[in-house]
Amino acid sequence: MLLANASTGSIVVFTFEILMMVVSIMMIVIGLFQNKKSQTGLSALNGGNEExxxxxxxxxxxxxxxxxxxxxxxxxxxxxxxxxxxxxxVLA
Structure with a gap:
């Protein structure tokens, strides 16, 4: 009984890990599409922020x-x- 529970738990974890990977890839793609109007990284180093x-x-x-x-x-x-x-x- 305990072995079947651990097997089901590992399948659930594996499914959620795949879902996490899909979400992270979507976040990367959306981040690449976002507009880069300001140079926030460089302005932070220079100490200025014009916007x-x-x-x-x-x-x-x-x-x-x-x-x-x-x-x-x-x-x-x-x-x-x-x-x-x-x-x-579940898996512990």
Whole structure:
């Protein structure tokens, strides 16, 4: 009985790990499509940020990609927690 439970648990963990991989690949692709208007990395090194007080709102595709990235990040976090909980409770 315990062996069947561990087998089922490992299948569930494997399924969630595949789902995590798909979500992470989607996050990478969306990150590549996002607009790179400012040079935040270089401005952080130089100590300046010209767009600090500018009124710039995300519109159109930028907003859609930003919402998708946030949603996928939350999904990735939740799936990771589920994998950790299942691994520590069922497979232990």
């Amino acid at each position: 600090l007080f500018s009124n710039s709102k995300e519109r159109g595709m930028d907003k859609v990609l930003s919402i998708w990235m946030l949603s996928l990040g939350i999904a990735f976090f939740v799936i990771t927690l589920v994998v950790c909980i299942v691994t520590n409770t």
